[in-house]
Every structure is written in C-alpha cells, then in structure tokens.
Amino acid sequence: MLDILLISSDEERAGRIAALVTQENAGHRLRTIRAGASRLGEHRESAQKADLLIIDDVHLAQRDLAAVEAIAASTPRLSCLLVTPSLSQDWLVAAMRAGVRHVLSWPIDDASFASELALIAQKKSAGTGRDSRMLSFVSPRGGSGTTFIAVNLAYALARERGKRTLLIDLSRQFGDAHLMLADKPPASTLVDVCSQAERLDGAFFETCAMHVHPNLDVLAGSCDPVKATDVRPAQVERLFSLVMPRYDAVIVDLGRSVDPVSMLALDRSSDIGVVLRQSIPHLHTGRRLVDILRELGYPGAKLRVLINEYDKSATVDIATLEQALGLRVAHRLARDEKHAGEAVEQGTPLLEVAKASPLARGIDALADILWPEQPEASTSMFSRLFASKPAAAPMRALKAES
Ligand SMILES: Nc1ncnc2c1ncn2[C@@H]1O[C@H](COP(=O)(O)OP(=O)(O)O)[C@@H](O)[C@H]1O
Ligand SMILES: [Mg+2]
Structure with missing residues (x-):
C-alpha cells in the first residue's frame, strides 16, 4: 500500500492518474493537489509524509525541480515520479539530479504505470527487511583495479567476515568480474536477468547467480556492450529491490559508468569507492569524476578515494591528489x-593466492574501513545536503572519459 501525493495542473489528467492508481491497487491512498509544480513548495509537508510524489505538469520548469530536490533531499524514502509529454536527455539528467527516479510520458501506458508503482512498493517493503548495505566502485579510467578491488573485497566480506555477499558486475562493458573468481562461464548475465525482469523472483535469481563460495554469489556482467544498452533503470531497480533483503552486502562494480542505471547503485550505496592511480590522467579524470558525482548530489563523505598501486615516490603524491579532488584519500x-597477476590469471581470489601479502592485507583493511565491526548508522540514504554546484557543470559527460 502506498501513500501517494499527486500534484497535477490539469483536471482531466489528474482523473486519469487517479484511475490508474486505483486500477493498480485499490488500497493505495491518493491525495491530489490541483496546481502546477511551481506550487509544490507550499505542499512540502504533505509530500514529506507520502511514499510517492507524482508530479504532472506539462509546463514544468527547471526552477520547479529545486522544490522537488529540497523535498527529496529531506525525505530519502520518498519516491518521485514525473509525468511529462516528452523529456530531453538534459531534462532527464536535471530531474535525476533533483531526485526523480521514475519518469513516464503522456499518454501514460497502463502497464508501465503499474510496473513503476509495483517497483516503488517493492522499494518501500525492501526497506523493512534485512539491514543490508551496498558498496559501489567506480573509476574514471580503465585498468585502475576497480574490478580487482570490488571482487576481492566481496570475497573478504564473504569469507573472512561471514557476510552473505552478492557481487554485481554493472560495468556493462565486457563484464569480467566473474572471471576473477571462477574459471567457468556464467549461467546468466545482468542482461539476461534484466531482459526477464518481469519474472524475477528469488528462485529465478538463484538460477542466474554464480555461487562461487557458500557466502558469495556473483551476477556476471554483460559480455556484449551492445546488448547491455537494453538494460533499463526500472529493471535494475527491480533487481536491487529483490537482492537487498537477501544479502548482507551487495558490492557493485560500476566500471567507468555514471549514468541513470549506475546512479541507482550510487543512490543505494553507503559508500562509493573511487579508484585512482597516481598519474596525471587519473588526477584530471578523477577530479572530473568527483565533480560529476558531487554535481549529482553524492556528498563528499560518501566518496572514498582509493589509491591503487600506491607508490610513495610517484610525482603525483597523495597531497597533490587530495588537493585536486578536495577529498582525503581513504585508503x-x-x-x-x-x-x-597470479590471482587474475587463475580466476582465484587474492586471499586464496597470497593471504599474507601486503595487497591482501590492504584489501582486508579496506573491508574494515568500509565495514567496521560495529557499523555506524547507515549513511545509505540519498542526501543532497552537502551537494556543491560548480557553475560550469560537466553534466553532459555522463560517461567518465578515459
Ligand atoms: N594493486 C595491484 N597491484 C598490481 N596489479 C594490480 C593491482 N590492482 C589491480 N591490478 C591489475 O590490474 C589489472 C586491471 O585491473 P582491473 O580490476 O581489471 O581494472 P579496471 O576494472 O579498473 O579496469 C588486473 O589485471 C590486475 O591484475
Ligand atoms: Mg573492470
């Protein structure tokens, strides 16, 4: 059952949405405000009490999104659905920045509306399940060790800390995370799971995930970047809603993607590992990636800069990196x-190859940082309170360049 607040500038469309809500589930509670989105600020308190805010205004202006953003930032469990005649890429990005994760266009298709509402209801009920956490790893450049760190951290959490762990390869460019854990092809990949999202349940997911350790499952990434473009945010949201209550830890390898699909993982993640090396290209692209993440509303406190292949005599030292990024290096x-090399070649976790090596111990220390024995209150809620907004926002470069 959802508590829904609809703000609609048109009586006929409001009626149509109300009918769709009842059709999806007569138990939903719907309150309707007949006004344009510019009046949303006046109804802030009502919106904050709802599970879902539906905004229907054909004349929606960029400035109206500021009110949406303020409400979304102060109410992380609130889902926002925007109904609009058409949406350009720039608008979509602006809406996402404001906290909108569900968008439908007029005329509303019954099935799409029902599936968005079902997803939002799932998200709501998932929040009452197991207290699990998601950690995401991203890098502005290939070959940084993002997959290596995500894989070995997942293994350390599963084996050393007994956490029921799922590794999701969401990088969508020649997914290779599973190759670092097992010498066999995956039964299914992210693309297979998403293309059948409507039949996704616990039993189906069990058949799709690779079981590489009693405590560690892997959802392999797409081996085909073209097919991976079919992966839709709603499908990934459904996947997350299904897996979050089933695992203690969900580790996501984002590769270099920052887009509407990976933002679903970034939103849910308590920590975002930004993997960098000490080089000038990493310095520049790393800065850009951090700017983009901040622009999208992820607070600095959530961004964990991880320096891989640390070299104390490198020209780009830690102080230089910290200054450029405006963030402390976490590890x-x-x-x-x-x-x-041995671990990757053999498709075996580093812990099994060289448990006592400084690198394996470093991964273990990273697990302590990201998963302290007595975790603090989860910071997974999407917060924009510290979002900075540089004047020249690099919003078009949604895919971090190499
Ligand atoms: N700390 C490290 N020391 C040496 N080699 C590393 C280290 N971390 C990663 N590598 C190597 O770097 C290569 C690229 O790592 P990978 O995780 O695939 O990068 P990315 O996912 O960022 O593209 C891998 O073959 C791995 O063996
Ligand atoms: Mg990778």
Whole structure:
C-alpha cells in the first residue's frame, strides 16, 4: 500500500492518474493537489509524509525541480515520479539530479504505470527487511583495479567476515568480474536477468547467480556492450529491490559508468569507492569524476578515494591528489604485480593466492574501513545536503572519459 501525493495542473489528467492508481491497487491512498509544480513548495509537508510524489505538469520548469530536490533531499524514502509529454536527455539528467527516479510520458501506458508503482512498493517493503548495505566502485579510467578491488573485497566480506555477499558486475562493458573468481562461464548475465525482469523472483535469481563460495554469489556482467544498452533503470531497480533483503552486502562494480542505471547503485550505496592511480590522467579524470558525482548530489563523505598501486615516490603524491579532488584519500593499496597477476590469471581470489601479502592485507583493511565491526548508522540514504554546484557543470559527460 502506498501513500501517494499527486500534484497535477490539469483536471482531466489528474482523473486519469487517479484511475490508474486505483486500477493498480485499490488500497493505495491518493491525495491530489490541483496546481502546477511551481506550487509544490507550499505542499512540502504533505509530500514529506507520502511514499510517492507524482508530479504532472506539462509546463514544468527547471526552477520547479529545486522544490522537488529540497523535498527529496529531506525525505530519502520518498519516491518521485514525473509525468511529462516528452523529456530531453538534459531534462532527464536535471530531474535525476533533483531526485526523480521514475519518469513516464503522456499518454501514460497502463502497464508501465503499474510496473513503476509495483517497483516503488517493492522499494518501500525492501526497506523493512534485512539491514543490508551496498558498496559501489567506480573509476574514471580503465585498468585502475576497480574490478580487482570490488571482487576481492566481496570475497573478504564473504569469507573472512561471514557476510552473505552478492557481487554485481554493472560495468556493462565486457563484464569480467566473474572471471576473477571462477574459471567457468556464467549461467546468466545482468542482461539476461534484466531482459526477464518481469519474472524475477528469488528462485529465478538463484538460477542466474554464480555461487562461487557458500557466502558469495556473483551476477556476471554483460559480455556484449551492445546488448547491455537494453538494460533499463526500472529493471535494475527491480533487481536491487529483490537482492537487498537477501544479502548482507551487495558490492557493485560500476566500471567507468555514471549514468541513470549506475546512479541507482550510487543512490543505494553507503559508500562509493573511487579508484585512482597516481598519474596525471587519473588526477584530471578523477577530479572530473568527483565533480560529476558531487554535481549529482553524492556528498563528499560518501566518496572514498582509493589509491591503487600506491607508490610513495610517484610525482603525483597523495597531497597533490587530495588537493585536486578536495577529498582525503581513504585508503592505499600496494602494488603487487606478482600476486595480483597470479590471482587474475587463475580466476582465484587474492586471499586464496597470497593471504599474507601486503595487497591482501590492504584489501582486508579496506573491508574494515568500509565495514567496521560495529557499523555506524547507515549513511545509505540519498542526501543532497552537502551537494556543491560548480557553475560550469560537466553534466553532459555522463560517461567518465578515459
Ligand atoms: N594493486 C595491484 N597491484 C598490481 N596489479 C594490480 C593491482 N590492482 C589491480 N591490478 C591489475 O590490474 C589489472 C586491471 O585491473 P582491473 O580490476 O581489471 O581494472 P579496471 O576494472 O579498473 O579496469 C588486473 O589485471 C590486475 O591484475
Ligand atoms: Mg573492470
């Protein structure tokens, strides 16, 4: 059952939405405000009490999104659905920045409306389940060690800390995370799961995930970047809603993607590991990535800069990186070509190859940082309170460049 607040500038459309809500589930509670989105600020308190805010205004202006953003930031459990005649890419990004995660266009298709509402209801009920956490890893450049860190951290949480862990390869470009854990092809990939999202339930997911350790499952990434473009945010949201109550830890390898699909993971993540090396290209692209993440509303406190292959004599030292990024480095991992290479070649976790190596111990220390024994109150709620807004927003570069 959802508590829904609809703000609609048109009586006929409001009636149509009300009919759709009842059709989806007569138990939903709907309150309707007949006004344009510019009046949303006046109804802030009502919106904050709802599970879902539906905004229907054909004349929606960019400035109206500020009110949406303020409400979404102060009410992280509130879902926002925008109904609009058409939406350009720029608008979509602006809406997402404001906290909108559900968008439908007029005329509303019954099935799409029902599936969005079902997803929102799932999200609501998932919040009452197991107290699980998601951690995401992203890098502005390929070859930084993002997958290596995500995989080995997942293994450390599963094996050393007994956490029921799921690793999701969401990188969508030649997914390779599973290759670092098992020497066998995956039964299914992210694309297969998403393309059948409507039949996704616990039993189906069990058949799709690779079981690489009693405590560690892997959802392999797409081996085909073209097919991966079919993966839709709503499908991924459904996947997350299903898996979050089933695992203690969900580790997501985002590769270099920052887009509407990976933002679903970023939103849910308590921590976002930004993997960098000490080089000038990493310095520049890392800065850009951090700016984009901040622009999208992820607070600095959630961004964990991880320096891989740390070199104390590198020209780009930690102080230079910290100054450029405006963030402290959370952790450094040693360079260990021998053991990292062996682990990757054999498709075996580093912990199994060289448990006592400085790199394996560094991964273990990272698990302590990201998953302290007595975790603090979860910071997974989407917060924009510290969002900075540089004047020249690099919003078009949604995919971090290499
Ligand atoms: N700390 C490290 N020391 C040595 N080699 C590493 C280290 N971390 C990662 N590697 C190697 O770097 C390569 C690229 O890592 P990968 O995780 O695939 O990068 P990304 O996912 O960022 O593209 C891998 O073959 C891995 O063996
Ligand atoms: Mg990778």
